[in-house]
Amino acid sequence: MPIEVTPPKYITIINAIQQRIQDGTYAIGSTLPSESQLVQEFSVSRPTVVRAMEILRQQGWVDAQHGKGRTVRDRPATESRALPAHTTALLNATEVGDVTILQAGEVAAPPRAAAALRLPEGAAVIARRRLMRVAGVGPVELSTVYVPTALATDSDVAAQEPLTGGVLSHLADRAGVTLDHVVERVSARIATPEEARLLELPERDALLTLLLTVCDSAGVPLLAVDILIPSSRHELEDVFPLG
Known part of the structure; x- marks a missing residue:
């Protein structure tokens, strides 16, 4: 499980x-x-x-x-800050080439996704699970996009076919929403047997987990992306100004 x-x-x-x-x-x-x-x-x-x-x-x-x-207080003004390179790449990834759609359709929201989207645990959401491979390296990312059913109604998020423009741009176009900011939470844990099999990892290997919650300007969560990446195949690096 x-x-x-x-x-x-x-x-x-x-x-x-x-x-x-x-x-x-x-x-x-x-x-x-x-x-x-x-x-x-x-x-x-x-x-x-x-x-x-x-x-x-x-x-x-x-x-x-x-x-x-x-x-x-009044809603705090959000300080302008560039999106980290690794977050930009993860959110804007297209589903062509070495991306396999493992699952797409309505599911009961697991606790982690429900908490991010501020939904009751088990609420209906559209889940889009994807596996990304890199030639010569192997599987490098297992991710699941969770979208509230109401937001996904007029979109192709539940379709098995790849979304060539990426999920974010697809939802912005189809649902007419404005994506304002992203909340990123990073943690680590041991891979489950299924995750280890999909990512071709040794049993009980470590995973880096990134939970990206995309919100509108009022801070309302629009979608969540739960990303699992093998710690042995990724290194995240960004440069930030001081002062």
Whole structure:
């Protein structure tokens, strides 16, 4: 069975608070629930709540004043930053040449994808699973694109045929959505037997995992891409300016 990864509890709190600010549940200038209330609501420890609130403060979602609690700020302005080269390549990859479509169609969202898309676990989504090979190297990437069914209705994401322009440009054209920014989460784990077989890896070899969540300008997730790459066949490198 595939290994499903549940997001850390502080991430669950951050996602919930951001969603409530965006949908108006917590109005700009209003006071957030106390730490004790959040501890009770999310069934977590106080340090977990404090960590989530500090990240929200650093990101500009809330203000914290001693003795007055935490209040909601306007949606923070997103600092312009170039998309890392490896993320650009992963998101814009076409499905021609050495890409095999392993699966395309409606599935129940696994926990990792559901959390990224802010959907209930098991909600219907369109999944597009792909295996990429490089001549002389072998399989270098196993990825699954998850798209909410409502967004995929007028698209070919569920088709078995390759999308020559890539999934992002296809959805932008067909669904008429504007893709604004990407949230990237990087982790590592041991490959499952099925993953090791598809990627032609030794049993229990390590995988680098990248979860890319593509959002609109309001921060609403539009699609998620769960990418598995063999650590022995990839090296990610980027250059960033200082200051």
